[in-house]
Amino acid sequence: MIEIKDLHKSYKTGSSELHVLKGINFSVKEGELVAIMGSSGSGKSTLLNILGILDEADSGSYILDNVPIKNLNETVASKYRNQFLGFIFQSFNLINYKSALDNVALPLYYQGVKRNERNEIAMSYLKKVGLESHSHHLPNELSGGQKQRVAIARAMASHPKVLLADEPTGALDTKTSYEVMELIQGINDEGKTILIVTHEPDIAAMCKRNVVLKDGLIIDDKMVEQVRISAYV
Template sequence: MIEITDLHKSYKTGNSSLHVLKGINFNVNEGELVAIMGSSGSGKSTLLNILGILDEADSGSYILDGLPIKNLNEKIASRYRNQFLGFVFQSFNLINYKSALDNVALPLYYQGIKSRERYEIAMDYLRRVGLESHSHHLPSELSGGQKQRVAIARALASHPKVLLADEPTGALDTKTSYEVMELIQAINDEGKTILIVTHEPDIAAMCKRNVVLKDGQIIDDKMVVQQRVKAHV
């Protein structure tokens, strides 16, 4: 599903250059649930941006579902993001003046799906994350955990090949974090490929594979015995 080979990325900082990724080799098979870990400055956010086609490596190769991701103009990059990827962010990134239903339906608008069908799909995904009764609530009327559920429903509604989650529990308390991870585990059980950037060991333990970055290199990559979440959702 994802093939990363000898990936390098640097950023200009004044007159010097900061080498952030230093030869990353990293493959992900369909259906995996992978935690990407590392301290601040380790390169995990840069790697996630490249995986999400939000940034491009200086050298090396990135193949997503058989397609090389390189030298894309913004129109094609946007189409690939919409076609292959779903995003979940720590800050939820919901549109404050739109209802939960409108937020989930929005990506389907950009896929050209007609209004009635996209709202039916959006309602189905809100039902799947347990928020059907909150479909007409604004984000300001939802708890943090509910907002993240809406964000997950929005990410899934367009049927992405890969779900990329950047610190999805970072703004949540422990109980709510575990509820969100229970939902993510259930989605993964259905076969969805999911990558989670996290600095929390207990969240990483709920994944099936842990990849650790330090100073722009992978220093550990191992399968783990997944801790199943026992939370009331």
Template sequence: MIEIKDLHKSYKTGKSELHVLKGINFSVKEGELVAIMGSSGSGKSTLLNILGILDEADSGTYVLDGVPIKNLNETLASQYRNKFLGFVFQSFNLINYKSALDNVALPLYYQGIKSKERSEIAMQYLEKVGLASHSHHLPNELSGGQKQRVAIARAMASHPKVLLADEPTGALDTKTSYEVMELIQGINDEGKTILIVTHEPDIAAMCKRNVILRDGLIVEDKYITQQRVTANV
């Protein structure tokens, strides 16, 4: 599903250059649930941005579902993001003046799906995350956990090949974090490929594979015995 070879990325900082990724080799098979870990400055956010087609590497190759991701203009990059990827963020990134239903339906608008069908699909995914009764609530009427569930429903509604989650539990308390991870595990059980950037060892333990970055390199890549969680943890 994902194949990255010898990926390098640097950023200019004044007159000097910061070499953030220093030759990343990384592959993910369909249906994996992978935690990407590392301290601040390790390169994990830069790697996620490249995986999410939000940034481009200086050198190396990135192939997503058989498609080389390279030299894309913004229009094509946006099309590929809509086609291949779903995003979940720590800060939820919901539109405050739109209902939960409208937030979930938004990516479908960019896919050219008609209004009635958008609403039907959005409601199906709100039901899937247990929030059908909150479909007309605005984000400020929802708890943090409910907002993240809406964000997950939005990410899944467009049927992405890969779900990318950037610190999805970072703004949540422990119980709510585990509820969100239970939902993510359930989505993965259905065959969805999911990558989670996290700095929390207990969240990483709920994934099937842990990839650890340090100073722009992968220093550990291991499959683990996944900790299953339940909402009453």
């Protein structure tokens, strides 16, 4: 599903260059649930931005679902993001003046799906995350956990190949975090490929594989015995 070889990325900081990724080799098979870990400055956010086609590496190769991701203009990059990827953010990134239903339906609007059909699909995903009765609520009428559920429904609505989650539990309390991870585990059980950037060991333990970055390199990459949410209940 994902194949990255010898990926390098640097940023100019004044007159000098900061070498953030220093030759990343990384592959993900379909259906994996991977935690990407590392301290601040390790390169995990840069890696996620490249995986999400929000940034481009200086050198190396990135293949997503057999499609080379390189030298894309913004139109093509946007098309690929919408076609291949679903995003879940720590800050939810919901549109404040749109209802939960409209937020979930938004990716389908950009895919050209007609209003009635996209609302029907959006409602089915709100139902899947347990928020069918909140479909007409605005984000400021929802709790943090409910907002993240809406964000997950939105990420799923366009049937992405891969879900990319950037600290999806970072703004939530422990109980709500585990509820969100239970939902993510359930989505993965259905076969969806999911990558989660997290600094929380208990969240990483709920994944099936842990990848650790340090100073722009992968220093550990191992399969783990997944902790199911029921173990905490």
